[in-house]
Amino acid sequence: MSNDASLDINQKSNPVQTVAPPKEDNNMLRATDKITALYCRLSVEDTKEKGGKDDPSNSIQHQQIMLMEYAKSQHFPNPTYFIDDGYSGVEFNNRPGFQRMLAEIEAGHVEVVITKDLSRLGRNSSLTGLYINYTFPQYGVRYIAINDHFDTIDPNSTDNDIAGIKNWFNEFFAKDTSRKIRAVNKAKGERGERLTTNIPYGYKRNPDDPKAWIVDEEAAQVVKRIFALCMEGKGPSQIAALLEKEMVLNPTAYKQREGRKTPHQAPENEYRWHESTVAYILEYMEYTGCTVNFKTYTNSIWDKKQRENPMENRKIFYNTHPAIISLEVFDKVQEIRQQRHRRTATGKSNMFSGLVFCNDCKQKLYYSTTSYFEKRQDFFICSTHRANKDKCSGHYIRAVVLEQIVWKHIQEVVSVVTRYEAYFRSEMEQKLRMQSEESLRLSQKRLAQAEKRIGELDRLFIRIYEDNVAGRLDDEHFAMMSKNYTEEQKDLKAEVKGLQQQIHEQEQQAENIEQFVQRVKRNSTLTELTPYALRELVKAVYVDAPDKSSGKRRQKVHIEYDLVGYIPVDELLKAEQA
Numbered sequence: 001m002s003n004d005a006s007l008d009i010n011q012k013s014n015p016v017q018t019v020a021p022p023k024e025d026n027n028m029l030r031a032t033d034k035i036t037a038l039y040c041r042l043s044v045e046d047t048k049e050k051g052g053k054d055d056p057s058n059s060i061q062h063q064q065i066m067l068m069e070y071a072k073s074q075h076f077p078n079p080t081y082f083i084d085d086g087y088s089g090v091e092f093n094n095r096p097g098f099q100r101m102l103a104e105i106e107a108g109h110v111e112v113v114i115t116k117d118l119s120r121l122g123r124n125s126s127l128t129g130l131y132i133n134y135t136f137p138q139y140g141v142r143y144i145a146i147n148d149h150f151d152t153i154d155p156n157s158t159d160n161d162i163a164g165i166k167n168w169f170n171e172f173f174a175k176d177t178s179r180k181i182r183a184v185n186k187a188k189g190e191r192g193e194r195l196t197t198n199i200p201y202g203y204k205r206n207p208d209d210p211k212a213w214i215v216d217e218e219a220a221q222v223v224k225r226i227f228a229l230c231m232e233g234k235g236p237s238q239i240a241a242l243l244e245k246e247m248v249l250n251p252t253a254y255k256q257r258e259g260r261k262t263p264h265q266a267p268e269n270e271y272r273w274h275e276s277t278v279a280y281i282l283e284y285m286e287y288t289g290c291t292v293n294f295k296t297y298t299n300s301i302w303d304k305k306q307r308e309n310p311m312e313n314r315k316i317f318y319n320t321h322p323a324i325i326s327l328e329v330f331d332k333v334q335e336i337r338q339q340r341h342r343r344t345a346t347g348k349s350n351m352f353s354g355l356v357f358c359n360d361c362k363q364k365l366y367y368s369t370t371s372y373f374e375k376r377q378d379f380f381i382c383s384t385h386r387a388n389k390d391k392c393s394g395h396y397i398r399a400v401v402l403e404q405i406v407w408k409h410i411q412e413v414v415s416v417v418t419r420y421e422a423y424f425r426s427e428m429e430q431k432l433r434m435q436s437e438e439s440l441r442l443s444q445k446r447l448a449q450a451e452k453r454i455g456e457l458d459r460l461f462i463r464i465y466e467d468n469v470a471g472r473l474d475d476e477h478f479a480m481m482s483k484n485y486t487e488e489q490k491d492l493k494a495e496v497k498g499l500q501q502q503i504h505e506q507e508q509q510a511e512n513i514e515q516f517v518q519r520v521k522r523n524s525t526l527t528e529l530t531p532y533a534l535r536e537l538v539k540a541v542y543v544d545a546p547d548k549s550s551g552k553r554r555q556k557v558h559i560e561y562d563l564v565g566y567i568p569v570d571e572l573l574k575a576e577q578a
Helices: 023-029 060-073 096-106 125-138 163-190 217-231 236-245 251-257 275-282 327-338 383-387 399-419 421-470 475-507 509-522 531-537 569-577
Strands: 035-042 079-085 110-115 142-145 203-206 209-215 291-293 315-317 356-358 365-368 379-382 396-398 538-543 557-561
Touching: 035 060, 035 096, 060 079, 060 110, 079 096, 096 110, 096 125, 125 142, 125 163, 217 236, 217 251, 217 275, 217 327, 217 531, 236 275, 327 531, 356 365, 356 383, 365 383, 379 383, 379 399, 396 399, 399 421, 399 509, 399 531, 399 538, 399 557, 399 569, 421 475, 421 509, 421 569, 509 531, 531 538
Parallel strands: 035 079, 035 110, 110 142, 356 538
Antiparallel strands: 203 209, 291 315, 365 379, 379 396, 538 557
């Protein structure tokens, strides 16, 4: 497993270097205008082929000297270097030096290709053999591997006969090295050592401990602002546009200004922020002070594509470095990111967008506005009703009315919590306990049933496989039953994960109430409702259909607060006053 980049890639490839032949060899130029390609390659693992110690004979400099001396001694014309320093031999497409050499070969500009040995050309036996036996001959190119005494000009040589075996051993070395590296990284990751070598924006290396991160205060302020803007309801593209407008250096430009290494090239516009960069920052859990290992993985040494690991396969170690963002804010931002809402054509937005739902169909209420609407004319309407009036009634509420109702209720909650904190805690604990006891019991019962059924399916898989092998179950029925069992087990595992989360949330009620009380206290001095406060306190708002039976339009709004659910303010006040 790996975290950030291929372990074989450490440095950029060097450019093609053409070496002018000495004057005494000028007679070679008259023989041909074609070049002699001197190909050098080195990866991190190649420096340690002999007994685990650095092998200087594999260095790029040693290869260059060796190849040039050989080319001069054999009077090969126009020697030209093609170099890949820090690139694995198992792949060919990602090697810039090799690809430039291949382009010259295909253009008919190359007479001979020379490498130190077969492993320098590559450690993939199939592809290495393909280039040697098909591509090079197709373009009339002679290939020489000096140390392996391999030369395609003499196909009957004994050394040429065993070249395939040597290529296989070179591939085996690459596989064996990869297994060892994966095992070492797995052991490191399991015990909490940070696997990534890249220091994220917002941190810098501790001068007293190269492996430790410390907060970079200037960049950390930008990270905090990005999270705050998300808490206010702004999306990555809006945040990126705002940072660019305010001329905030993007992470690459900032690191380069500070003289730090970065894998990216200098940007044309140092103030240009991409929404993908903002989204990456918002989802980067390390800002909470934890180390996350095994975030990505590769399938094999042949396939270097980084694939995202599911959360259950990652290892998280908390409090490994100073936090920039609290875990509470990070979790809330992830929740907000899941509630992405559509942007209006006018570009106008509302703090309640993504938080308001129809109390009947439970679908979102869309924020509706036009460029000529005044603020008091903006409204929310049920998305189901707007698409099909027969499926749901017209749940419509003006945005200013919604804000007034919610702000008034939040003020009442703040008043109750700050004046009667102990009473609020005890009453809410009792309320939540009564609500969750039956739900918890049912969740635990269903969890046990689902886990039992998953075990039964494992046994059924074994049984139908044995029946199929023994001929008691034909292939068609085996495939059908296997598919059904697989789908059922997949659904059950997803259900188990959800039930475990529900049970965990129900079991930490006291902690939830404590967190909510602290949030209320942080917002106790507000004089108006802000987007940040709204999203910190409120999880969702449900709107009833208007009641016009009395001749007046009356409409109820139900506010579900984050962590604690519905708060019956009137009941709490009556009970306290009684």
